[in-house]
Amino acid sequence: MSDSISPDYRFCPRCAEPLAPTIRGGLPRPTCQSCGFVHFRNPAVGVAVVLLDEDGRVLLGRRSAGGNVGEWCIPCGYVEWGEDIRDAARREFQEETGIEVKIDDVCAVHSNFHNPASLTVGVWFYATPVGGQARASDDLAEVGWFPPSDPPEPLAFPTDRVVLAHLAHKTPATP
Numbered sequence: 001m002s003d004s005i006s007p008d009y010r011f012c013p014r015c016a017e018p019l020a021p022t023i024r025g026g027l028p029r030p031t032c033q034s035c036g037f038v039h040f041r042n043p044a045v046g047v048a049v050v051l052l053d054e055d056g057r058v059l060l061g062r063r064s065a066g067g068n069v070g071e072w073c074i075p076c077g078y079v080e081w082g083e084d085i086r087d088a089a090r091r092e093f094q095e096e097t098g099i100e101v102k103i104d105d106v107c108a109v110h111s112n113f114h115n116p117a118s119l120t121v122g123v124w125f126y127a128t129p130v131g132g133q134a135r136a137s138d139d140l141a142e143v144g145w146f147p148p149s150d151p152p153e154p155l156a157f158p159t160d161r162v163v164l165a166h167l168a169h170k171t172p173a174t175p
């Protein structure tokens with residue numbers, strides 16, 4: 001397991017007193033000796049949307065922001081505080097691809113460890129288009145349809161590669 005203490009947080013965000021490690025739930029957590037604030041270091045939740053066309057091709061985007069610029073990913077983003085995870089998936093996909101979708105079943109769930117400074121849990125959803133037209137925007141420079149067995153390189157995230165392999169196994173490329 002990754003370190004439960006972030007080197008980035010040394011002072012209490014509530015009262016600015018120094019944080020000191022205290023065992024909570026079996027791990028040392030930075031804890032404020034003054035007001036009792038505990039910094040729990042948890043992964044963020046990411047969402048990605050797997051949209052397939054009639055030929056089994058998947059819509060991928062080339063990133064223009066948010067790290068890994070120029071590399072390809074399954075369109076994705078973060079769940080905001082207070083936001084339902086499926087609302088987040090629908091919102092991120094519409095913002096980045098211009099396509100409005102209905103969120104369907106979960107396609108995959110993976111922990112992402114590729115960026116040690118920003119750990120996430122990713123949930124990939126299948127979706128059905130209900131409106132809009134494909135056009136890259138927000139954090140994407142380009143979108144395109146690709147067979148899951150032959151994605152463009154470089155891919156931004158190792159777990160996207162796992163999901164694409166899963167899709168390629170499920171939906172073999174049409175001859």
Ligand SMILES: [Zn+2]
Pocket residue numbers: 012013014015016017032033034035036037
């Ligand atoms: Zn405090």
